[in-house]
Amino acid sequence: MVAPDAIVSVQDVSKNFRSVVAVDRASFEIGSGEIFGLLGPNGAGKTTLIRLILDLIRPDAGTIEIQGQPLTEAGKNRIGYLPEERGLYSRQKVLAVLEYLGTLKGVSRERARGNARDWLRRLEIDDLRNRPVQELSKGNQQKVQFIATVVSDPEILILDEPFTGLDPINVDLLVRSIQELAAEGKTVVLSVHQMSLVESLCRRVFMINRGRQVLYGDLEDIQNRHSEPSFLVRSGADYRTCELIDRFSSRNAETTIYLKQGVEPARFLRWLLESGAEVESFQRARTPLDEIFIRVVRDSS
């Protein structure tokens, strides 16, 4: 399952910490310009994978390539990283911290300052630029941390749990920023626990449990593969009278219909229309990602 023009390529990578297998023969590729989801329960090995990609730690086996070659110093400059364990110089002023972290990515001081100011405005905290980091609220510190990731205008963004600690308004602000960055052609690697956000942001995902790959590929394919043939219907029909239905469950006005083995969906739709009841909506039900997540984790553990 090769992504078109892969920018990050992980091949058969393993990493052990003493007797603990943190990552076991992981292989995946991240395509240029996509938002790629890195999923897995706590302690599954996501952060280890990210640290391996960033060359913070070295793999015991396997190869990792960024744009077709091992990570060089110049390569590091092209990656922005938001670690799960947040950290900034708490006594220093916001703008000074952002400037410094920008220059460490090889960007000039002036450019780092300009980018930082742009992003501070974009995330609506420009008025806090001269305040010491520790005086900011947790949510605003989080935004500063995000800006530190993008201040050098990197081609690849690795965001480990970027939404924790944010209220819905700020989550939305950040989601839009990530989408804008992707639209500009940046590659985003996203590790999040909120499956609804994965569904709305990512096209492809890699899921790891206990160091092993459990899911990898196109999100829609994965969901289809893990979904039983069922439909979400809003209508006034009396489903009890339908012989095509195996079982159904209703929640509010919406009913999930499971058809009997071998029944064509079109036949059921015809029945529905012929029943004379008003049909508000009819759609194929897709198992929500968090349900797949739980099922896959349980099966693989």
Added chain:
Amino acid sequence: MSKVWAIAKREFMVTVTRKGYLFTLFGLPLLMIGGLLAASLLSRETLRDSQANQEPAGVVDRARVLNFRLQAATSPTGSTNPLPLPGPRVQSRLVAYDDLDKALADLRKGDLSAVFLLEADYLQSGDIVVYAAEKGIFSQLTRTGRRHLSALLRASLTSGRLEEEAVARILTPGRFKEMQVSKQGRIQPEGNLLKRVGRFLGPFIMFFLLTISIFMSSGYLLQGIAEEKQNRVIEILLSSVTPTQLLMGKMMGLGAAGLLQVVFYVVLLVLPASLILTLMTLSPGQILLSLMYVVLGYLLFAGLMAGTGLLGNTSQESQQLSVIWTMTSMIPMFLVASLMQQPHSWLARSLSFFPLTAPVTMLLRLSTDEVPLVDVLVSTAVLILGIFLAVKGASRLFRTASLMYGKRPRLGEIFRWLKEA
């Protein structure tokens, strides 16, 4: 390189604006000089006070050996006194009593500082009983009285029986005049007290400040790295720069801050002291070598402290761990008296050849005397090897320990990390 430079610049700026740094820069020398002055003034004052306010001592002479008229001759206050008492000038007088009970009553009243009782068989036994008021164990109140009584006894027992000159020599066996013989064979009288003290203290203060500079700068490195680990910035830093770049930048920045401190001390203290007060007897070679040992010592401890900073979970924890290094390196400080008296002993030399103790020992030896070239070469070589290992070890720990949070690593684990990365 520009990244190393950026790190160095930041570390320098952050450090030199620290309150602790500014205090060490300005406060410490002032405190040391002020403390020395205050201590010498205070001790002189208290000495004078205790002696001036001394009450006379009573003497009950049942042996009838004392000639109290000779007291004037033994008293240092008498201007025509041919027989000055040894020791500090004192004004204590001795008052003769016939009755012990009356003398003790006056002692209780506080009119006397002590009462001495010479029994009739004093000449045979030599026993003298001293009565003193309860003053606690540190009381030295009877000391001046005793010295006085001894002098008076010597005078009374010899006067008239020996020639006057012999009596004088018994009371004051000699007056010492000290002459200094330099290595070049120049002979000159010892200078005044200030010069004499300065000749010892000047180099010692410089040694002390240089040692402090080494440990302050490497201490900041420890603190900085431990803080970066504690507040997790280190992960971002390492995603941008290599461990070696980070370590080099930090060592340069903090080294520059330390160097600024040293230059400040040299310009503001050592130069004026040597020019105006001629306190500094160190040769330019000694000073240059001292500076070299400051740099080498700094690099060694910077490497060690950087590694140690990565091991703890909090900066406090790392600081506790770093005590191993500081305590070991301070061993020469505990042996300072022996090392200064015998700067070329086997002890001094072996401490110079062990990397952890080499910087402080060599600074101490250089502040005392010229050091043989062999010792300089061997200790430098040993230090360079130590620096190499410390820096290498520290950059290895960046790959492993810097991302380990949670419990403090055990010794075995640290060795594994050092081997592994």
